[in-house]
Amino acid sequence: MTDYPHITVATIIERDGKFLMVKERSAGLMVYNQPAGHLELGETLMEAAIRETLEETAWKIELTAFLGIYHFTSKANGITYVRHCFVGNALEHLVNSALDPDIEEALWIDLDTLLQQKNNLRSPLVLAAVQDYLAKPHYPLSLISPCYE
Numbered sequence: 001m002t003d004y005p006h007i008t009v010a011t012i013i014e015r016d017g018k019f020l021m022v023k024e025r026s027a028g029l030m031v032y033n034q035p036a037g038h039l040e041l042g043e044t045l046m047e048a049a050i051r052e053t054l055e056e057t058a059w060k061i062e063l064t065a066f067l068g069i070y071h072f073t074s075k076a077n078g079i080t081y082v083r084h085c086f087v088g089n090a091l092e093h094l095v096n097s098a099l100d101p102d103i104e105e106a107l108w109i110d111l112d113t114l115l116q117q118k119n120n121l122r123s124p125l126v127l128a129a130v131q132d133y134l135a136k137p138h139y140p141l142s143l144i145s146p147c148y149e
Contacts, residue, residue, distance in 0.1 A: 009039060009045055011086050019109055022057060023104040023105050032121050055099070056099060063087070072125050
């Protein structure tokens with residue numbers, strides 16, 4: 001258990017009624033998640049979201065909006081995650097790119113299939129973000145203000 005929350009990013013990428021998702025290994029289980037990961041030292045939230053999506057799915061994306069901030073404490077490991085969720089568009093699939101080692105595959109899933117996999121999601125944040133994407137406002141990226149020295 002850690003004393004500090006983990007700062008993470010995720011992206012919601014929709015195309016033709018399907019969402020870009022990853023099937024990944026987590027705690028020995030195969031689960032579904034949005035492209036997501038940890039903020040690395042020296043990068044902005046937006047840079048992290050673009051990088052994580054590329055590393056996990058081999059898709060180059062552009063961010064178009066900010067969806068929201070999600071707060072979750074995992075019962076499995078006691079870690080608190082503060083997830084910054086972005087909306088974007090898929091631009092180019094880099095077919096020969098290797099995916100992160102924990103990623104089994106990147107795939108496009110419709111909402112019905114995602115609902116059927118409800119017990120196989122990495123966390124409740126996965127479905128919450130998709131439902132928010134469909135029902136709530138999307139905010140301009142200018143809401144995020146990185147500061148540089």
